[in-house]
Amino acid sequence: MHPSSSTPSVHADDEVSPLKAVIVGRAGRACFPAAPPAMIAATMPEAHIHRFKPKSPFPDNIIEKAEAELDCFAAILKAEGIRVYRPPKGIDWLAENGYTGAMPRDGLISVGKTLIEAPFAWPCRSREIELAYGDILKELAAEDSHARIVRRPEETFANTLLDEDESDEKGPWVINNSRPAFDAADFMRFGTVILGQYSHVTNQAGVDYLQKHLPEGYRVEMLEVNDPNAMHIDATILPLRKGLLVYNPKKITEAALRAHEVLKNWDLRPYPFIPQEPTEPPLYMTSPWLSLNALVLDGLRIVVEASDDITVEWYEQLGMTCIRCPFKHVNSIGGSFHCATVDLVRE
Ligand code: DAV
Numbered sequence: 001m002h003p004s005s006s007t008p009s010v011h012a013d014d015e016v017s018p019l020k021a022v023i024v025g026r027a028g029r030a031c032f033p034a035a036p037p038a039m040i041a042a043t044m045p046e047a048h049i050h051r052f053k054p055k056s057p058f059p060d061n062i063i064e065k066a067e068a069e070l071d072c073f074a075a076i077l078k079a080e081g082i083r084v085y086r087p088p089k090g091i092d093w094l095a096e097n098g099y100t101g102a103m104p105r106d107g108l109i110s111v112g113k114t115l116i117e118a119p120f121a122w123p124c125r126s127r128e129i130e131l132a133y134g135d136i137l138k139e140l141a142a143e144d145s146h147a148r149i150v151r152r153p154e155e156t157f158a159n160t161l162l163d164e165d166e167s168d169e170k171g172p173w174v175i176n177n178s179r180p181a182f183d184a185a186d187f188m189r190f191g192t193v194i195l196g197q198y199s200h201v202t203n204q205a206g207v208d209y210l211q212k213h214l215p216e217g218y219r220v221e222m223l224e225v226n227d228p229n230a231m232h233i234d235a236t237i238l239p240l241r242k243g244l245l246v247y248n249p250k251k252i253t254e255a256a257l258r259a260h261e262v263l264k265n266w267d268l269r270p271y272p273f274i275p276q277e278p279t280e281p282p283l284y285m286t287s288p289w290l291s292l293n294a295l296v297l298d299g300l301r302i303v304v305e306a307s308d309d310i311t312v313e314w315y316e317q318l319g320m321t322c323i324r325c326p327f328k329h330v331n332s333i334g335g336s337f338h339c340a341t342v343d344l345v346r347e
Pocket of ligand 1: 293
């Protein structure tokens with residue numbers, strides 16, 4: 001865990017260069033995140049909406065298996081020579097009225113040598129990074145004097161995002177613009193351009209906040225996405241290597257992607273299948289498009305859900321080598337390999 005003084009603790013400028021250091025989440029005593037009914041209705045699968053209330057833990061057997069899958073994933077990454085940081089075991093999210101520590105991608109984004117904590121829109125997630133990742137953030141700062149860690153400021157805890165009287169400019173989203181809000185998973189790095197989407201958890205003030213904290217010379221550009229339930233871009237687009245990106249054609253068009261100079265000459269491939277809803281365990285929080293929520297190790301190799309044969313075959317046709325890892329129970333509680341990680345260093 002202790003890089004030499006010459007190795008950075010944070011330095012990532014894209015999603016595909018060789019991964020050298022990463023955070024892998026832990027589930028802990030994970031619970032359905034409670035949020036206002038309008039937020040849940042806008043973002044969560046209809047069949048499970050009734051579970052998103054306070055003190056509603058995920059089933060024990062699912063959490064137990066999810067934890068084992070996360071450990072297996074971390075072991076795969078370590079065996080590849082990647083430095084892996086993990087949060088403490090057994091955090092009681094039930095007692096904290098929180099969600100889980102398994103999805104750190106939503107709450108942290110590295111850009112260059114800066115690591116930014118997201119001002120979550122969901123109040124139940126407001127202390128998630130502090131509780132699960134506070135010590136890791138301190139360690140990263142201690143290891144590398146060039147790392148800049150931007151913690152979530154107090155003013156972003158204000159609980160005004162769903163207030164009616166502030167919501168004139170809300171547009172299609174349930175949140176207003178009364179304070180900065182974004183989830184880090186609504187953004188991806190493409191060199192000095194950060195592509196993102198507005199969503200039910202990301203507002204203009206949040207985009208402005210992110211832009212303000214980016215290193216000099218970096219800028220945010222917003223994608224035109226067709227997704228009335230938008231929350232996180234990482235099941236909509238997936239860069240496989242420099243110059244090749246796959247996307248969900250139900251949510252974004254090739255033209256919308258190519259409109260951004262940074263993707264102008266890229267090979268852009270629509271995912272050619274309709275991903276199927278698994279029967280067990282249920283996808284409590286997401287669509288089956290998690291096939292696009294994979295983790296690229298280096299532009300050649302990619303970690304994919306062990307049973308997802310059609311996706312593995314397709315990625316291999318596109319020139320990737322797939323590393324299979326079982327992850328269905330992590331999927332069940334809200335995400336896949338991209339969600340469960342934070343890239344800290346990509347060479
Ligand atoms: O398609 O349900 C999941 C994104 C997870 N970060 C979806 C989006």
